Amino acid sequence: MKKKWLYLLGLPALTLMLTACEFKQTGQSITAVGSSALQPLVEAAGDEFTKENSGEFINVQGGGSGTGLSQIQSGSVEIGNSDLYASQKSGIDASKLVDHKVAVVGVTPVINPKLKLTNLSIAELAKIFSGDITNWQQLGGPDQTIVVINRAQGSGTRDTFERWVMKGQTSMQAQEQDSTGMVRQIVASTPGAISYMAFPYVDKTIKTIKVDGVSPTSANVTTNKWQIWSYEHMYTNGQPTGLTKRFMAYVLSDKIQQKVVAEMGYIPVNDMKVSRTLKGKVAKINS
């Protein structure tokens, strides 16, 4: 009887000890939380970093830009990933956060591959997402209802799209999905569907379209010919120190920027031929 009790108590104790061991082995680690659009990039950079510096780990978690910003503000993580400028988000005190622009990501409208359309104007896109145009026939397509699929409110991708396409108009209430993966699957399988997603997520199951005759390519983003793009931010609470500082420098190093960033479909900040301010003012970069 008594032994059984011992086992019962021993089991949790053993688990505790084992986890403690694991903590010991980890050595130093920092956590980066936030934007799901940026997550794959930070994960890849973190893996490379650990390969070169054994014993130092970068934990990367998703959760959305809002989570990233609120977590870094409260100081519970070392790095907060966001698609948005911190000052764009209500409830965030941007003055304490230090912005590191690590990449640029383009956002492209995508449609169901069965649609023959190849080009839409910004105005037409805005009308589709505000609900003024409801049938593909109105745009010279087949007689088919337009199924609009939005990202969830507060999503960084949605914010980028609405800012540069809707230009302040509110989009209509439509289907919403909380992840790009779901959006891709639904657009691929639903006739007449239209949505938008970041470049790294585009694959063969869906079709991208030109906007005002401009194709969604990285080269067009660097010159701002393709206007629907945003900076990917990694925020730190105050100037980074120690491991965080070294990791931020690593992410911005040529090795990661030229190899990993470009390979994954993002655009290295250094490749940009223009810069864009928070208010949307575009200026040429002289190099």
Place this chain on the structure above:
Amino acid sequence: MKNDEIRASLLKRSRATKNERFGKILTGLCIAIILTVVLAIFYFVASKGLATFFKDKVNLWKFLTGTVWNPGTTDAQGNPQVGALPMIVGSFGVTFLAAIVATPFAIGAAVFMTEISPKVGKKVLQPVIELLVGIPSVVYGFIGLSVVVPFVRRTFGGSGFGILSGTFVLFVMILPTVTSMTIDALNAVPRNYREASLALGATRWQTIYKVVLRASTSGIITAVVFGMSRAFGEALAVQMVIGNAMLLPSNLISPASTLTSVLTMGMGNSVMGTLSNNALWSLALLLLIMPLVFNLIIRRIAKKGAMHR
């Protein structure tokens, strides 16, 4: 001297007493921890959820009956747009519809397994039902997304996403729960009821319909309400097939949303302490209160059933 030893041994706590005290403390501690956790959750959700009404001054009535959900923005009068009615309608819609569809099937299956062919029931159907209970909800959602949604789209039109698809998926999800609880209810009907009925010359069908089902009504209703409370709280599977549009559903095949789906989608994108976040906590509070209501209903029914016996 000897007397003293006996006295001491009698006054000293025996091993068994010590064990008993130890067990008492241990179980008491477990209960205390569970209670603390439950209370803490309640307090946390309530304090966050009520902040919408006390701190951000949202009218409770407007929250429950408003139809525009856009917590980040304000309407023409400057009131935040937090109307939860579309989600409330969506949640109750899929829940009730799924229960209505599932109940006849569940009762049919349960009657077959207890009254008509208990052998096949025990050997074949019981494991099948237990298997269904064990399937994770994301699998149901995935099947819903790749099978049910296209089916609904081809058969009924629209985009395929909507309350109807949600109903189908939830129907399969709650069926095993309702069935197995109905089986228990039917098994609980005393054997002599059936024997008396048969002895009076009633056929098997008459016995099932007029005696067994009548005697177990309260148990069956409990089973259905239990299934409903599961359907109400289901998030993932429903979210994958319902379309997540914060619109009052105009029909069964137009995209809608449920309380749970809005919660899972909005959580990561709002900042703690802002109105958008508090509004989500208010939805969570609603979700927390509803199972309580369902539980109260179940207790009520159980009490009523007990009096009949």
